[in-house]
Amino acid sequence: MNASTQKPALIVTGADLAAEALEMLGDFEVVFAGRQPTEGDLVALCALHKPAAIIVRYGKINARVMDACGGNLRVISKHGSGIDVIDQTAAAERGIAVRAAVGANAAAVAEHTWALILACANSVPQLDGRMRAGHWDKSTHKSLELAGRTIGLVGLGAIGRRVAAAATAFDMRVLAFDPYAKEAPAGVALVSLDELFSSSDIVSLHCPLTDENRKMINAQALGKFKAGAILVNTARGSLIDETALAEALSSGKLLAAGLDSFDVEPMPSPHVFQGIANVILSPHIGGVSDAAYVNMGKGAAANVIAVFEEHARSALQS
The missing domain is CATH 3.40.50.720 (NAD(P)-binding Rossmann-like Domain)
Known part of the structure; x- marks a missing residue:
């Protein structure tokens, strides 16, 4: 100029x-x-x-x-x-x-996705809290070992593919649903959304928010999940019906959830998730790395x- x-x-x-x-x-x-x-x-x-x-x-x-x-x-x-x-x-x-x-920010979000997956599977914050309160839960605690388990990725863009690559390194079976994906990386099987929900031990969201998929994780969808599954969301909070998820976590239908985004941001306080022990929360910082x-x-x-x-x-x- x-x-x-x-x-x-x-x-x-x-x-x-x-x-x-x-x-x-x-x-x-x-x-x-x-x-x-x-x-x-x-x-x-x-x-x-x-x-x-x-x-x-x-x-x-x-x-x-x-x-x-x-x-x-x-x-x-x-x-x-x-x-x-x-x-x-x-x-x-x-x-x-x-x-x-x-x-x-694909690398940062993918890494935070795995931070939440591992924290959920190994109860990291819960065990830390118990230790600080003077407890030693070695005889009662069991982590969820990921090797041999199935992870389902909703969305197979730059972030989803990075998450898939790490899952393969963990010796996991990888499923993905993405209506726009014409092919999948080696070791990743493209399946229907219903099959992904019913077959996955971990469901991780990596899709953009649209009018069509808003609150796609609702009571009906959660009903199709495996008992004891883990849900992780580092995409958009409005993909999830938060009331339905809170019920699935409180009832024991899901083992845990790791959430980095919320329907309303900043997340209001008080919020139902604050009183649920098996949900791990972070303030939409998945893509915020150096x-x-x-x-x-x-x-x-x-x-x-x-x-x-x-x-x-x-x-x-x-």
Whole structure:
């Protein structure tokens, strides 16, 4: 851009961005919205700065936020892969590009998935709590050994495939359901969702949230699970009917659950899960690692730049 031209504004719906990403965005005036911006905060900020781009870290971007940009907004770029927080229909109607940093946090999320699986199978936080209370449960405790067990992956994208590779290393049988997958890695069998639920000792969710799969893990689906199965969710909280899951955990239908995302975030307190001993909770940090922070920032910045370059090429050709 010409140095004499005022830089277009870019709003980050967060308080920070990786230094490497900020360096890439030197042609923009970057404005930070703060740690947990509300819809009102974003509308006011967009009305003030009329941004040409938004990088989404926290919060949701709806039609009201888009319209507050005064027609300047060209691209909404997700700091990560989950674009369900962006009203994609409203963006399309306004000619605003929506982009995701696909795969940027895949390693981090896959690793956290395994942290939750292993913690559930081995009762890690429960045993830690018992030890701190003065107990020694060696004679009564039995972990769930994973070798020879079956893991079912709902979604076989970049994260699901990493989880599958680790499962194979653990000598597990790997099933997957993904209506968009044309093939599966060696050692992974593509099956129906019903077969996955009924055959898996561990069910792990790795799919995007859509109108079709919202609350797909409901009472009916949980009824198809093996008795004593484990459910892990490092995808989107709204994939699960939380009331139904709480009942399945409390009744003993499920051995345990490991949850990193919730229907409402931040998770309200009090919440039914806080009183259930066999659920392990983390505050949607599966994709928040040192490396993923940089990768997501750079990916989000690259997507913004790519859209502006597309606009520049189109302008030259017209």
